[in-house]
Amino acid sequence: MHHQIVIIGGGNAGISIAAQLLRKNSKLDIAIVEPSDKHYYQPAWTLVGAGTFDINETVRSEASVMPSGVNWIKQKATGFEPDQNLVHLSNGDITYDFLIVVPGIQLNWNAIEGLPGTLGKNNVCSNYSFETAPYTFEVLKSMKKGRAIFHNPSTPVKCGGAPHKIMYMATDYFRKHGILNQMDIQYWSGGSRLFGVPKYEKTLLEVVKRGNIQLNFSYNLTKIDGPNHKATFVGFGEANKDQVKEVEFDMIHVTPPQSAPDFVRNSPLANAAGWVDVDKGSMQHTRYANIFSIGDAAGLPTSKTGAAIRKQVPVLVENLLAVMNHQAMTSAYNGYSSCPIVTGYGKLVLAEFDYTNTPTETFPFDQSKERWSMYQLKKQVLPRLYWNAILKGMM
Numbered sequence: 001m002h003h004q005i006v007i008i009g010g011g012n013a014g015i016s017i018a019a020q021l022l023r024k025n026s027k028l029d030i031a032i033v034e035p036s037d038k039h040y041y042q043p044a045w046t047l048v049g050a051g052t053f054d055i056n057e058t059v060r061s062e063a064s065v066m067p068s069g070v071n072w073i074k075q076k077a078t079g080f081e082p083d084q085n086l087v088h089l090s091n092g093d094i095t096y097d098f099l100i101v102v103p104g105i106q107l108n109w110n111a112i113e114g115l116p117g118t119l120g121k122n123n124v125c126s127n128y129s130f131e132t133a134p135y136t137f138e139v140l141k142s143m144k145k146g147r148a149i150f151h152n153p154s155t156p157v158k159c160g161g162a163p164h165k166i167m168y169m170a171t172d173y174f175r176k177h178g179i180l181n182q183m184d185i186q187y188w189s190g191g192s193r194l195f196g197v198p199k200y201e202k203t204l205l206e207v208v209k210r211g212n213i214q215l216n217f218s219y220n221l222t223k224i225d226g227p228n229h230k231a232t233f234v235g236f237g238e239a240n241k242d243q244v245k246e247v248e249f250d251m252i253h254v255t256p257p258q259s260a261p262d263f264v265r266n267s268p269l270a271n272a273a274g275w276v277d278v279d280k281g282s283m284q285h286t287r288y289a290n291i292f293s294i295g296d297a298a299g300l301p302t303s304k305t306g307a308a309i310r311k312q313v314p315v316l317v318e319n320l321l322a323v324m325n326h327q328a329m330t331s332a333y334n335g336y337s338s339c340p341i342v343t344g345y346g347k348l349v350l351a352e353f354d355y356t357n358t359p360t361e362t363f364p365f366d367q368s369k370e371r372w373s374m375y376q377l378k379k380q381v382l383p384r385l386y387w388n389a390i391l392k393g394m395m
């Protein structure tokens, strides 16, 4: 099997890239290697967990999003031999002239002892999968009083805001149901602060204060005992190094530790941290000129979001076409990413920033303020844009 352009992964990045490339040149010979029958709109899972979005609206068949003219190879990529322009698949090999590596991020549920066996029961929930996001709302509804823990791992994650967005929604849910003063809400994080951009963090700290939320930083969640409702955290900061805290909970929302997919991490394409080693401006691999990567699997020092992909795709497409035409690459990505942080039902802070964590805002008002209009953007506008424009290569 040989194709001019092979794309590994038919998720947000892979489908958008193929669609934009074909809009530029419908004669391109493109194959997408994608094992899944389903395509997900993951950003809405936060709202699913808060009971305000239908999970069935977040999934479509992969066939329905595959751009026409693309060869869909329904297999898994298992390894790379970039010197031979070859990718190993679960059943055979494929060769290419140009390769785009966009298989997303790997969720390591097993990295927390006891988690796989208790996830989805015993009030242990997570918005990080299609299967488990609806259970988060079941848990919220069952709370009358007690301790609610929201966890954020120390690894990079997709959508750095998602581990705490659900905490703000839960807090607002408890407030609306008159039980907030019966709840002890705690955030246990592997980070060293709530949010990396001070302008937005300031607002979030006010939201935290309003909900009387207790913040704990520099902790890893190492173990969950679901039936006995106990979570074990181990400190790794200067002040709490190796301190073990066994915390009882009435509910816990877990964000799985995440990494580059193993088949990328163990390949010649990886950087020291395991991500695809690309130039942070051009999206081209630092050692193989015919390989590009963006999205969650790419080694870009920015927040891993679909919003970032929206700005990365045109850069990759322009630069790839330039390389294919033996021209110099002229397009550069500035690290733009965005995090629509829901702070309650009908309230959202739209964080937008670049590589230097400088706010790069779209709207002519202060986006660090909680706004109803921006909540509607997330709930009503962005899902439609995703299915109807972004995946069609029109953004």
Ligand SMILES: Cc1cc2nc3c(=O)[nH]c(=O)nc-3n(C[C@H](O)[C@H](O)[C@H](O)COP(=O)(O)OP(=O)(O)OC[C@H]3O[C@@H](n4cnc5c(N)ncnc54)[C@H](O)[C@@H]3O)c2cc1C
Pocket: 008, 009, 010, 011, 012, 013, 014, 033, 034, 035, 036, 041, 042, 043, 044, 045, 046, 075, 076, 077, 078, 102, 103, 104, 105, 127, 128, 129, 158, 159, 162, 261, 263, 294, 295, 296, 297, 304, 305, 306, 307, 308, 309, 338, 339, 340
């Ligand atoms: C709870 C949650 C909330 C989020 N909130 C937001 C938000 O508010 N705003 C925002 O912009 N982003 C948000 N995101 C992040 C956003 O969904 C991701 O950043 C985006 O989907 C990444 O796109 P991708 O193409 O890199 O990976 P994905 O969209 O995950 O696609 C990867 C694809 O690769 C395929 N694949 C995996 N392994 C292989 C293999 N071996 N061979 C071939 N194919 C493979 C997968 O099946 C998948 O189809 C959120 C994510 C979650 C989970």
